[in-house]
Amino acid sequence: MNDSTEARLDPALAAGNRKALAGYRASHFLWQVQEGVATVTLNRPERKNPLTFDSYAELRDLFGQLRHATDVHAVVVVGAGDNFCSGGDVHEIIGPLVRLQAPELLMFTRMTGDLVKAMRACPQPVVAAVDGVCAGAGAIVAMASDLRLGTARSKTAFLFNRVGLAGCDMGACAMLPRIIGQGRASELLFTGRSMTGEEGERWGFFNKLCLPEHLLEQAQALARELVQGPxxxxxxxxxxxxxxxxxxxxxxxxxxxxxxxxxxxxxxxxxxxxxxxxxxxxxxxxx
Known part of the structure; x- marks a missing residue:
């Protein structure tokens, strides 16, 4: 929104519906805004960037705030190091889940689903830059993005089946078939096997493959191109x-x-x- 529009906007309305996020200080991942492009970096490379209860909740809340952002017009999600995201942390999420009762388990699954809802509801295009391991909830975050760039060494796995769970997690049964087709989605969700980077590009999951050393650069360039549009x-x-x-x-x-x-x-x-x-x-x- 430019200065002339801000001048016409009632201050009380603006206060409740306009917010600058460049100065946001993330607690459980890295956050940077340049030229209207926000970069979210999942930053636990020693563990292949798994998610925790805390990071799930903060990502959900941050993507919710993006609906009101005045200074962010596209988002890039990337993992630190050579991997995107290995899913929910085995020790910090999976272990505690087996000890919870139904109400608390439903609280968790609704929280994870709310992250996908927030990613889909924010007006900014979200670009996932996927290298290496992209598994479980990591695959869902990539799926929930609007555009996906991968590498030849990307390994994307919706591996819920392999841990005794259904493939219907965080919207996968609704969204994945629309991206890659019903048969291919069924194969990945029933078997939990990894989709290679080449398969991902051929099937339409990845918009294109990049060299690993240029992946983030090209994802941010794509995001900047979107920011230059209407x-x-x-x-x-x-x-x-x-x-x-x-x-x-x-x-x-x-x-x-x-x-x-x-x-x-x-x-x-x-x-x-x-x-x-x-x-x-x-x-x-x-x-």
Whole structure:
């Protein structure tokens, strides 16, 4: 949102709905914002970056706050070192879970699902930069992202079956078939085997494969490219991509008509037209 828009916005409304997150101080992972791109780095490389109760909750809350962020327009999620994320920490999550009763177990599974909901609900495109091990909840975080870059050595495994659990975890049975197809998703969820980087690219899970040493650089470059676009309209695109899963074609066409009419009211739409007339590239401002 630019200065002129802020000037027209009631301060009380802005206080409750606009928030700068560049200065956010993360406790359980690394957080950095540059040029409108936030980078979340899962930072336990000695354990292949597993998640804990604390990191799950903080990620859930942070992605929830992104709905109100004024200075973040795209997000990159990456793992420190040579791996993305090995899933839930065996000692800090799996061990305690076997001692819990149903109400507490449901509290946990709802918390993990709420992370996926928050990733899908935030308007910013999320780019996962996946190298090495990407397993369990790590595979879910990659799946819940909007775009995924991998490497030839990526090993993505929805391994819930291998620990005695169903593959229906954190939305996997709903989302994974839509990304790679029902048969391929069924294979991964029933067997828990690893999907190679080459398979992931061929099946459409990865948008492309990168050399490991260039993975983060290319993910951030892609995110910066998205930031240069009409970010308000991009947020609408993300919303509609998600919401239209549960619509008929007729409902989707009507919803898109309303969404597109809203985007036609933006200054970015006018900027694009004026730039076309002047034979120059438009400079979008997200309003």
């Amino acid at each position: 970010t308000f309209a991009n947020g609408i695109t993300k919303t509609m991509l998600h919401q239209e899963w549960a619509m008929t074609i007729e409902q989707a066409i009507e919803a898109e008509a309303q969404a597109q009419a809203l985007c036609m009211l933006t200054q970015d739409f006018r900027r694009a037209y004026e730039a076309f007339v002047a034979k120059r590239k438009p400079v979008f401002e997200g309003n």
